[in-house]
Amino acid sequence: MSAARKILALIAEDEPLLAADLATRLSGLWPELEIAELVHHGPAALEAIQRLQPEVVFLDIRMPGLSGIEVAQQVQVAHLVFVTAYDQYAVAAFESAAVDYLLKPVSDERLAQTVSRLQARIAQPASPADLGVLLQQLMQRTQEAPPARLKxxxxxxxxxxxxxxxxxxxxxxxxxxxxxxxxxxxxxxxxxxxxxxxxxxxxxxxxxxxxxxxxxxxxxxxxxxxxxxxxxxxxxxxxxxxxxxxxxxxxxxxx
Missing domain, CATH: 2.40.50.1020 (LytTr DNA-binding domain)
Structure with a gap:
């Protein structure tokens, strides 16, 4: 029986503790997923994706330098997962596109669901969605006024x-x-x-x-x-x- 194929992945998250935690939990849920690198700002994410060509990328939407959406607009990645603390960025199109999202703090159940979705899409690739349209929708949402915070x-x-x-x-x-x-x-x-x-x-x-x-x-x-x-x-x-x-x-x- 042949060994399971390794899947190369990258995590771009501006909070190092959360990035390390996500990597640890993903390793437990998906042993074949090889986390090639953890990066903590947009330009580093862009450089690492271009250099490593990972099959799966977890992108924090809000990062210094470049947002996750701006990074995604400049690269080609088979499977994108956006990570955000702001659920207004989670659009219904994610459910049908080759894109998923995780809402912070990420629960074990939701992370397991994302892993299952990624595994299914990798096993049976579907026709790629129009990511340009989806990313444009997300960009418009991120440019909207942020939610009011208590002072x-x-x-x-x-x-x-x-x-x-x-x-x-x-x-x-x-x-x-x-x-x-x-x-x-x-x-x-x-x-x-x-x-x-x-x-x-x-x-x-x-x-x-x-x-x-x-x-x-x-x-x-x-x-x-x-x-x-x-x-x-x-x-x-x-x-x-x-x-x-x-x-x-x-x-x-x-x-």
């Missing part, structure tokens, strides 16, 4: 209402009726649920780590993995730890 949050302390600068927030933790907002100096209570808060926060600066917790990435000191596989976070200058649910544990595999 200030109205929060309560007793009968007083305070304006809290989002830059001061260490984490949000949801309770039955309220959401606790923790800064370095004190805690506040707000009535906004996490599911409404999350889309208004910068996804590069705030990560959901549990169904009831969102943490500021700058506040994380280290991640610890227990023998049972559970992950907890220590924060800079804080005594408490935050639990990470299994659904989000992959974010900290390289920490």
């Amino acid at each position: 200030w949050i109205r929060a309560s302390v007793g009968s007083d209402t305070h304006l809290v600068d989002v830059d001061e927030v260490l984490y949000f933790h949801a309770d039955d009726k309220y959401t606790l907002l923790q800064t370095a100096k004190r805690e506040y209570l707000i009535r906004t649920p996490l599911k409404e808060l999350l889309p208004q926060l910068d996804p590069a600066r705030f990560w959901q780590i549990h169904r009831n917790t969102i943490v500021a990435t700058a506040a994380i000191a280290c991640a610890r993995r227990a023998l049972n596989g559970r992950v907890s976070l220590s924060l800079h200058g804080r005594d408490e730890t935050l639990d990470v649910s299994r659904a989000y544990a992959h974010l900290f595999r390289q920490m």
Whole structure:
């Protein structure tokens, strides 16, 4: 029986930890996939694709220098997967084109689905879609005004209402009726649920780590993995730890 054919791949992701995590998870799901290189900005991605000619490329949409879409417009790749934190860039055309997308933070289930799609397309190549049209649609979307991000949050302390600068927030933790907002100096209570808060926060600066917790990435000191596989976070200058649910544990595999 002949050995399975190696598939050459490239990952272009401007966050090195996320790039390394994606490479590790892909290796577990798809042993025949050979990650040739990890690059972290657009010009490096363009150069590496032209030099290596990979069959599969994972492209972060927002990268320094050149966006993933600008890179894709200048190269020919059999199978493209765009990676983005902004779901407005995920267009329905991806479902039928030789292109897929992954939404950050990438769940194990969604990554496995993408691997299955890529394997099927490689095994039975279909007629290529008009990627020029699709890329133009994506470019128009990336040039639209970015979603508004919270700058200030109205929060309560007793009968007083305070304006809290989002830059001061260490984490949000949801309770039955309220959401606790923790800064370095004190805690506040707000009535906004996490599911409404999350889309208004910068996804590069705030990560959901549990169904009831969102943490500021700058506040994380280290991640610890227990023998049972559970992950907890220590924060800079804080005594408490935050639990990470299994659904989000992959974010900290390289920490």
